[in-house]
Amino acid sequence: MTLVIGIGNADRGDDAVGLVVARHVRDAAPPGVTVRELDGDQLALLDAWDGAADVYIVDATWSDSEPGIVRRFDASAPLGGGFQHRGTHMFSLADVIELARALHRLPARVIGYGIEGAAFELGAPLAEETEAVARAVADQILHELWAAEGAGERDVPGNRRRHHRDP
Amino acid sequence: MTHGSRLRVPALTRVEGEGGLEIIVSGGQVTEARLDIYEPPRFFEALLRGRRYTEPPDITARICGICPVAYQMSACAAIEDACGVTVPDPVKALRRLLYCGEWIESHALHVYLLHAPDFLGYDSGIHLARDHPDIVVRGLRLKKAGNHLMEVVGGRSVHPVNVRVGGFYRAPAVRDLRALLPELEQARRDAAETIAWVSTFAFPDFSRDYEFVSLRHPDDYPITEGRVVSSGGLDIAPAGYDRHFTEFQVPHSTALHSVLDGNTYLTGPMARYSLNSSRLPAEIAAAARAAGLGATCDNPFRSIVVRAVELLYACDEALRLIGGYQPPDPPAVEVEPRADCTGYGCTEAPRGLLYHRYSIAADGSITDAKIVPPTSQNQRAIEADLRAFAATRLELPPERLTEECEQAVRSYDPCISCAAHFLDLRVSRT
Numbered sequence: 001m002t003l004v005i006g007i008g009n010a011d012r013g014d015d016a017v018g019l020v021v022a023r024h025v026r027d028a029a030p031p032g033v034t035v036r037e038l039d040g041d042q043l044a045l046l047d048a049w050d051g052a053a054d055v056y057i058v059d060a061t062w063s064d065s066e067p068g069i070v071r072r073f074d075a076s077a078p079l080g081g082g083f084q085h086r087g088t089h090m091f092s093l094a095d096v097i098e099l100a101r102a103l104h105r106l107p108a109r110v111i112g113y114g115i116e117g118a119a120f121e122l123g124a125p126l127a128e129e130t131e132a133v134a135r136a137v138a139d140q141i142l143h144e145l146w147a148a149e150g151a152g153e154r155d156v157p158g159n160r161r162r163h164h165r166d167p
Numbered sequence: 168m169t170h171g172s173r174l175r176v177p178a179l180t181r182v183e184g185e186g187g188l189e190i191i192v193s194g195g196q197v198t199e200a201r202l203d204i205y206e207p208p209r210f211f212e213a214l215l216r217g218r219r220y221t222e223p224p225d226i227t228a229r230i231c232g233i234c235p236v237a238y239q240m241s242a243c244a245a246i247e248d249a250c251g252v253t254v255p256d257p258v259k260a261l262r263r264l265l266y267c268g269e270w271i272e273s274h275a276l277h278v279y280l281l282h283a284p285d286f287l288g289y290d291s292g293i294h295l296a297r298d299h300p301d302i303v304v305r306g307l308r309l310k311k312a313g314n315h316l317m318e319v320v321g322g323r324s325v326h327p328v329n330v331r332v333g334g335f336y337r338a339p340a341v342r343d344l345r346a347l348l349p350e351l352e353q354a355r356r357d358a359a360e361t362i363a364w365v366s367t368f369a370f371p372d373f374s375r376d377y378e379f380v381s382l383r384h385p386d387d388y389p390i391t392e393g394r395v396v397s398s399g400g401l402d403i404a405p406a407g408y409d410r411h412f413t414e415f416q417v418p419h420s421t422a423l424h425s426v427l428d429g430n431t432y433l434t435g436p437m438a439r440y441s442l443n444s445s446r447l448p449a450e451i452a453a454a455a456r457a458a459g460l461g462a463t464c465d466n467p468f469r470s471i472v473v474r475a476v477e478l479l480y481a482c483d484e485a486l487r488l489i490g491g492y493q494p495p496d497p498p499a500v501e502v503e504p505r506a507d508c509t510g511y512g513c514t515e516a517p518r519g520l521l522y523h524r525y526s527i528a529a530d531g532s533i534t535d536a537k538i539v540p541p542t543s544q545n546q547r548a549i550e551a552d553l554r555a556f557a558a559t560r561l562e563l564p565p566e567r568l569t570e571e572c573e574q575a576v577r578s579y580d581p582c583i584s585c586a587a588h589f590l591d592l593r594v595s596r597t
Contacts, residue, residue, distance in 0.1 A: 041325050099292065099293050
């Protein structure tokens with residue numbers, strides 16, 4: 001089973017970007033791909049991906065990097081400090097992946113996308129710039145999903161729509 | 168460590184939020200211990216002014232992802248008090264059941280993944296899981312049981328959406344709650360094993376003379392209601408809170424400190440247990456005694472045992488409440504604002520007493536709001552304990568002293584997100 005999981009808080013600005021990517025992917029994913037949204041507790045990943053062999057995870061990142069930077073990682077190797085955040089009851093994505101690895105509950109393939117957010121204020125909407133990055137990351141994931149189905153570039157639903165609008 | 172220096176721990180791990188701890192040593196004596204909470208405070212109280220009286224349960228639940236139910240319950244209690252409404256017993260029971268879910272998931276997380284690694288020599292719950300996967304799986308199973316309970320009663324586990332002023336938007340079906348029974352029975356067995364497990368840990372000999380503060384109910388171990396009592400003799404209704412408890416700013420923290428009639432006090436599991444152990448069912452009281460607890464607990468490191476006892480209680484209470492569940496019909500009572508009214512609500516969050524106060528105008532808009540979370544209340548006690556604890560360990564190498572001070576702070580399970588947001592430890596010597 002292939003699973004796409006968007007993680008975020010819909011009410012904290014760019015923290016919602018993982019959820020937004022998930023919704024874009026859901027609109028055009030190949031049949032059989034499951035898309036889920038998680039709000040907050042990343043330990044819930046342990047159950048959310050149970051039974052899935054191929055998992056994509058999208059989450060916001062908050063570092064000193066430029067907003068909009070996208071980091072793609074493969075969880076077959078430890079993520080390292082870049083995806084950890086300290087001091088929280090809410091385990092970081094890196095923590096949960098390592099916990100799952102220790103408990104032998106890590107899916108065979110986990111690909112993650114971290115999108116650097118600009119602002120995380122309570123009640124703020126997703127920034128326009130972040131929305132554009134979300135669209136691009138969703139397209140990239142869709143490309144990977146459809147490629148795994150053996151589809152060509154022009155067969156990806158999102159790409160077909162774009163070609164029609166901009167021949 | 169030498170005389171006249173300063174130990175700073177800039178990033179305190181495994182606590183909720185961001186901040187730090189600074190211990191200042193002068194002339195071989197600890198002169199200061201400060202929790203430095205440096206994330207800007209959350210302006211929820213200001214945010215609530217002008218909003219509808221029905222909105223605080225949803226808005227304040229966003230203060231913390233770990234204890235949203237506590238915020239919802241204290242908000243509902245205060246608003247209903249302001250409006251002169253007492254909800255029927257079935258609504259009260261369902262609220263208590265939802266709250267049990269939060270206690271289970273919060274305590275399981277802290278005991279297994281945040282605090283137990285300290286006693287067993289592991290850097291984190293991940294390291295513990297590598298050597299003892301069965302133990303961590305038990306903790307995760309407990310946490311999941313709490314989350315499921317919150318999902319069924321609250322609509323979802325992180326920020327429940329089924330809570331409203333006056334009750335619930337919909338009452339869960341009996342069959343949906345009964346379906347949780349096998350998982351909660353397993354959780355009760357896991358909780359009992361948790362007590363036995365943590366009771367074997369080696370605890371530093373560190374007793375403190377606390378003034379404990381918690382709710383007290385005539386019959387039950389307190390969760391959703393009761394009078395505010397202290398080990399120093401305080402016994403007041405929540406409406407009297409502001410006459411005795413004072414909050415004030417300190418330069419090193421953006422979270423307010425709090426005192427009871429001018430004195431430092433402690434709220435949380437140790438306080439709840441010490442003031443209410445007589446309210447525990449006999450079987451759970453026996454488990455507490457078997458784990459080495461007396462009628463009270465004044466060693467913060469042993470708070471992990473108290474949390475385990477409360478885990479068992481929350482599982483037991485959830486099973487009892489589901490066994491007697493009758494869906495409230497209607498699921499909520501109507502709550503109408505009264506002209507220029509003020510109400511007060513206190514409930515027991517996993518980390519301790521959570522106080523809300525709201526003033527509401529005749530048109531239903533909120534004119535004033537006050538929220539006092541448990542970690543804010545405990546800051547002075549934590550600092551006082553750190554001063555005493557570090558003073559006996561100044562000869563340790565800095566790295567070891569830092570580790571032990573961090574462990575001491577984790578004993579209180581501070582939630583800086585609630586107090587302000589984010590906490591970091593520094594020991595400085597001059």
